[in-house]
Structure formats: structure tokens, C-alpha cells
Amino acid sequence: MSTLELHVDVGVPVDRAWESLHQVENYPSFVEGVRGARTEAGGRAHLEVEAGGRAREVEAEVTDSGEHVMEWLTTGSPGMTGSFSVQPVDENHTRIQARLQYDPEAVRNTFGGPKGFAQTNAIERLVRGDLEHFKEYVERG
Template structure:
């Protein structure tokens, strides 16, 4: 298995960075190789990727999710992959986004690329694009503020803006997923967002 750890600091509040990460259908806008993400159910996601000309379709599950703290996922079929995106407030308007991805390269090209650090460079580039994306907007495009533990939704949370969508950073076997973490959640929508909409079927953050 290969492991990638990368971080980026973004000039937005932690709730904004986290909320945007729950809008998975926007991932193709700042993640190279992710062509589409589709929500299957509350915690299920379907990924369509194209990395280096290699196209893949696979399903993933959100394993753990704590508002303003972390999102962990794991693949349930296709290539083994998964990981955790965590959010660390550095002040009122600055956040460190940490990404850990665990994946199993398949084929000679992927194994060679991983050995040379190509996967680390790609994740770093994606985080830089996320930074530009969220700082240019200054606010999230939507949010889902529920909690997931052990793959089960603990509460319905709050959806606002464009609503929840789908995911990225390919997800892991349950035994590869990061342990749950306790962190305080911020429940209020961003000040520049409109009134909250009723909870909608959700889609996840990794």
C-alpha cells in the first residue's frame, strides 16, 4: 500500500473549508483525474476517474464524518483506496486542511509513479487548486452538517446552499480507515448564505 500525506493552509474559516468539502460533486473543479462523483445514498458515492489515461469506476463509503473536523472514506469495490481529510482552525479566518490517502497502485505504471512520488505531487497540486477555488469564492457552495460514525448517519444534520453532493479523494477498506475523532462542530451557516433549506438526501468531504 502507498500512503500520501499533504497539507495546505486556506484563508477561510474552518466551517467554510469543511462545508465545501462536503460538496463532492464539485471535486472535478479542483481535482485532477476526477471526472464525476455521484451520490448513491446517504454515505455511498460513485467515482468516475481518469488518471494517466486509465479510466476507472468504483464505489466508496463515508466511514466517519465530524463537522469542522474530519471526513474519512473507504472504497468498497475496485482499487483499494481511502483516507481522511481533517480540518484544523488556525484562527478566525484561516484553516489547515490535512489529507492522508492510502491506496494500492495497480500495474507497472502506477507502481513506478508512486515510487517516484507522482501521487504525492498530484495530491499537492489538487490541494493548491482547492485553495484557489475556495479563496476566490470566499464562501462555500453548500454544506451538509450531519455526523457519520462507523458508516452510519448519526443525525440528519443541516443542508444549505446547493445541498450535499458527492465525493473525491478515492476512499479504503474499513480496516484502512482512520479512527473517529471528536471535535466540536459549528452549526451555523456562513453569514453570506441564504436561509437554511430542509435536510435533503446527502451525498460527502478524502
């Protein structure tokens, strides 16, 4: 299992950042490869994802754990878990900490892509890009 932790500071108050992360329907606006997303009953999220030329539907259980921590777990393949921690830097700035645990081979089998270290680098670039896109999205309002 590989673990990736990255963060980005955004120029909005913590409550606005927190609310934006919970609007799953808007994920296609800032998460690379997500073509559609919706919230479902029971704390579930349904994502239509295209990666490596392959389209897949991904289901995840989403829970709030503690103050301003959102955790998620995919319910099928590829098995991944993660969390977003949202912490105030000051009154108008917030740090978004993303944590992702995944099996590189399972991700490769599901979506294709390079093997080994190259894949780990590709996933890190993807998550880093998604955080930057979230920053742009939330700061635009």
C-alpha cells in the same frame, strides 16, 4: 501499504472549508482526473475518474468521524482509504490535512503509470496538486 500525509492552509473559515469538502459534486473542479462526481444514498460517493489514459468508476463510503474529520474507503479496486481533517488556524484560516493509504501496485494495475518509487512520487505530486487546487477553489468562493 503506503501512507501519504500532506496539508494545505486555506484563507477561509473552518466551516466554509468543511462544507466545500462535503460537496462531492464539485470535486471535478479541483481533483485531477475526476470527470464526474455525485453523492449517493448511504454515505456513498460515486466518482468517474480518468488516470493514465484509463477511465474508471470508483465508489467510496464516506463518513464523518469526530469533529471536522471526514474518512473515506473505496469499495472496489484499487483499495484505498483516507481522511481529511479540517482544523482552524485562526478565525479566517484553516488547515486541511489529507491522509491517504494505498497499495501502489493496485493503483498501478487499475490506472497504469510508473512502477515503484516513481509512482509514489507521482501520487504525492497529484495529491499535493489537488490540495493546491482545492485552496484556489475554496478561496475563490
